Amino acid sequence: MIWNAFILALREIRRSAMRSILTTxxxxxxxxxxxxxxxxxxxxTAYVTNSISKLGTNMLVIQPGQDRHGPRIADANTxxxxxxxxETIKRxxxxxxxxxxxxxxxxxxxxxxxxxxxxxxxxxxxxxxxxDWETSSGRVFSAAELQGGKAVCxxxxxxxxxxxxxxDPLDSSIRLGNFSCHxxxxxxxxxxxxxxxxxxxxxxxxxxxxxxxISGNRDISVIMVSATSSSMIENAKSSLTALLQERRRIQSxxxxxxNVRDMxxxxxxxxxxxxxxxxxxxxxxxxxxxxxxxxxxxxxxxxVTERTREIGIxxxxxxxxxxxxxxxxxxxxxxxxxxxxIGVILGVSVGIGVSLFFDLPLVFNTSIxxxxxxxxxxxxxxxxxxxARKAARLNPIDALRYE
Amino acid sequence: xxxxxxxxxxxxxxxxxxxxxxxxxxxxxxVDFEIARGEFVAIMGPSGSGKSTAMNIIGCLDTPSTGQxxxxxxxxxTLSRDQRALLRRNYIxxxxxxxxxxxxxxxxxxxELPLLYRGFPADVRRAKALEALKSVGLEHVAHHxxxxxxxxxxxxxxxxxxxxxxxxxxxADEPTGNLDTAKSIEVMxxxxxxxxxxxxxxxxxxxxxxxxxxxxxxxxxxxxxxxxVEQ
Numbered sequence: 219m220i221w222n223a224f225i226l227a228l229r230e231i232r233r234s235a236m237r238s239i240l241t242t243x244x245x246x247x248x249x250x251x252x253x254x255x256x257x258x259x260x261x262x263t264a265y266v267t268n269s270i271s272k273l274g275t276n277m278l279v280i281q282p283g284q285d286r287h288g289p290r291i292a293d294a295n296t297x298x299x300x301x302x303x304x305e306t307i308k309r310x311x312x313x314x315x316x317x318x319x320x321x322x323x324x325x326x327x328x329x330x331x332x333x334x335x336x337x338x339x340x341x342x343x344x345x346x347x348x349x350d351w352e353t354s355s356g357r358v359f360s361a362a363e364l365q366g367g368k369a370v371c372x373x374x375x376x377x378x379x380x381x382x383x384x385x386d387p388l389d390s391s392i393r394l395g396n397f398s399c400h401x402x403x404x405x406x407x408x409x410x411x412x413x414x415x416x417x418x419x420x421x422x423x424x425x426x427x428x429x430x431x432i433s434g435n436r437d438i439s440v441i442m443v444s445a446t447s448s449s450m451i452e453n454a455k456s457s458l459t460a461l462l463q464e465r466r467r468i469q470s471x472x473x474x475x476x477n478v479r480d481m482x483x484x485x486x487x488x489x490x491x492x493x494x495x496x497x498x499x500x501x502x503x504x505x506x507x508x509x510x511x512x513x514x515x516x517x518x519x520x521x522v523t524e525r526t527r528e529i530g531i532x533x534x535x536x537x538x539x540x541x542x543x544x545x546x547x548x549x550x551x552x553x554x555x556x557x558x559x560i561g562v563i564l565g566v567s568v569g570i571g572v573s574l575f576f577d578l579p580l581v582f583n584t585s586i587x588x589x590x591x592x593x594x595x596x597x598x599x600x601x602x603x604x605x606a607r608k609a610a611r612l613n614p615i616d617a618l619r620y621e
Numbered sequence: 622x623x624x625x626x627x628x629x630x631x632x633x634x635x636x637x638x639x640x641x642x643x644x645x646x647x648x649x650x651x652v653d654f655e656i657a658r659g660e661f662v663a664i665m666g667p668s669g670s671g672k673s674t675a676m677n678i679i680g681c682l683d684t685p686s687t688g689q690x691x692x693x694x695x696x697x698x699t700l701s702r703d704q705r706a707l708l709r710r711n712y713i714x715x716x717x718x719x720x721x722x723x724x725x726x727x728x729x730x731x732x733e734l735p736l737l738y739r740g741f742p743a744d745v746r747r748a749k750a751l752e753a754l755k756s757v758g759l760e761h762v763a764h765h766x767x768x769x770x771x772x773x774x775x776x777x778x779x780x781x782x783x784x785x786x787x788x789x790x791x792x793a794d795e796p797t798g799n800l801d802t803a804k805s806i807e808v809m810x811x812x813x814x815x816x817x818x819x820x821x822x823x824x825x826x827x828x829x830x831x832x833x834x835x836x837x838x839x840x841x842x843x844x845x846x847x848x849x850v851e852q
Contacts, residue, residue, distance in 0.1 A: 222737060222738075222740070225737075226737070229726075229730070233725045233726060234725065524724075527721070528723060530721070531721045531722075531723060532734070532738075533706065534680075534682065534709065534715050534717075534721070535709065535710070535715060535734060535735045535738065535782070536706055536707065536708075536709040536710025536711070536713075536735060536738050536739075537706065537710070537738050538703050538706050538707070539702065539703065539706070540703075541738065613682065613683065614682050615677055615682050615683065618717070618719075618721060
């Protein structure tokens with residue numbers, strides 16, 4: 219009986235090619251659009267999350283001067299940090315794994331007949347750790363280079379492009395002011411910061427060399443610290459504040475002459491952005507499923523008139539109600555799952571294609587594939603089956619007369 | 622000594638009403654008749670006389686409100702929907718005024734349909750269906766769909782579908798209603814030949830006296846009752 223129903227169903231699918239194609243198409247569109255939308259949404263979320271986390275969310279930035287809103291302008295009263303401050307922080311603050319003292323100065327860099335004004339930062343290798351920054355070619359400083367304050371530098375990709383164009387800068391020397399500096403590494407491109415500054419526009423040199431040849435003093439203008447995890451940021455921040463208050467002899471009640479800033483705003487932006495994207499995606503998926511479902515429903519219901527007469531004929535010549543229903547059920551399942559499979563393939567292909575085209579990370583979301591497939595197939599089966607059940611319960615005579 | 626053969630069809634005080642109580646409308650008001658095996662009976666009467674209701678009851682598509690309908694001695698009124706479907710499947714062939722073939726389906730596949738529900742294997746189905754088509758003179762259009770056939774041809778396909786299972790009873794509801802006279806006569810001659818050569822009991826509803834003339838007995842209905850019977 220099941221085999222019979224299967225034969226009848228396949229025959230009917232082949233015979234009513236147009237109706238079968240339309241039904242399948244409805245399901246294909248429903249499934250494919252949901253999967254493609256969600257895949258692209260996931261890819262975008264991953265992309266945004268990735269770029270935000272590249273800004274260094276575990277980072278604490280300590281600067282001299284009072285905590286104000288808006289741009290900080292160094293004035294005569296700002297007291298820089300010392301090397302002893304750095305040593306004490308490293309020794310006494312738990313929950314941090316990298317401390318980068320930084321001094322910066324704007325300078326003109328020259329290579330061959332190219333010259334370019336950029337920022338030179340003196341620091342140590344912790345600078346790259348704190349900023350979660352790796353070299354795309356070459357290396358960072360060796361212990362000897364840091365110790366001896368050798369004239370070596372790691373350059374950002376903007377400096378690379380401006381000075382060297384397509385040339386390989388490794389082992390070349392660039393002129394900084396009155397001395398030349400050996401290029402040992404190129405940093406990977408980080409792009410613009412949250413505030414629109416080009417983060418790749420810099421040259422990093424060992425701090426000792428910076429102090430001796432560029433600034434001529436041992437003042438440290440900024441300290442960047444990386445907490446061991448984002449949950450440790452608050453702890454690290456309060457112990458750093460307490461330590462620096464003590465070292466800079468600030469009386470309780472007086473305003474601090476330094477500030478410790480964390481990236482909480484960025485973390486908040488990150489989580490609210492991803493939350494919004496998730497909500498948006500959910501809505502898009504739900505609407506696509508609904509639209510797809512309505513499409514499937516329409517096609518199934520439109521063919522009821524035609525099918526009711528067919529059911530009447532079958533019943534009159536002696537088909538049992540359950541045989542007719544089984545046939546329709548098989549038909550609906552075959553068409554719906556066929557549409558579902560094609561829809562999954564199409565949706566995933568579109569998702570992959572568009573992700574590749576826009577250079578987004580590929581994210582494969584298995585659960586939405588399963589949900590979209592099951593939902594559309596269920597809608598197809600339900601709306602294929604229930605009108606048929608209603609018709610099969612009619613008196614065959616009434617079904618034959620159905621217009 | 623002759624063995625007693627019960628009538629194929631027996632109506633005993635059959636009534637059929639629609640609706641309840643005061644508002645009830647009677648289609649049949651107490652009908653008694655019998656049809657023996659091998660008869661060719663025409664059921665006649667104006668519209669609203671109850672002839673179609675009687676036909677539906679004979680075809681096990683409907684059941685009496687009161688009274689008994691016996692098919693081969695079985696009280697159909699006591700059977701379930703599925704049991705009546707099985708009776709139709711195994712013993713009754715139907716021909717409708719509107720042909721009622723499956724569209725987009727070839728003639729031979731239409732004829733195969735009842736065999737499929739009877740569970741015949743594919744090769745037997747095909748052979749029997751082609752044979753039935755041949756008996757109505759349509760083997761050359763076996764693979765045409767109803768849309769490609771004339772009305773007369775469609776009705777002959779429907780006849781092939783009705784007789785392919787060698788039914789005990791062939792029921793024809795206004796089989797010539799949609800056909801011109803020449804085609805109608807062809808159809809009637811076919812019915813007559815199946816009745817005569819295969820011994821199939823043929824019961825036909827018609828309001829055309831010319832067509833009823835092919836039958837061996839005519840039962841006239843009027844107002845839900847039998848008006849007269851002509852031999």
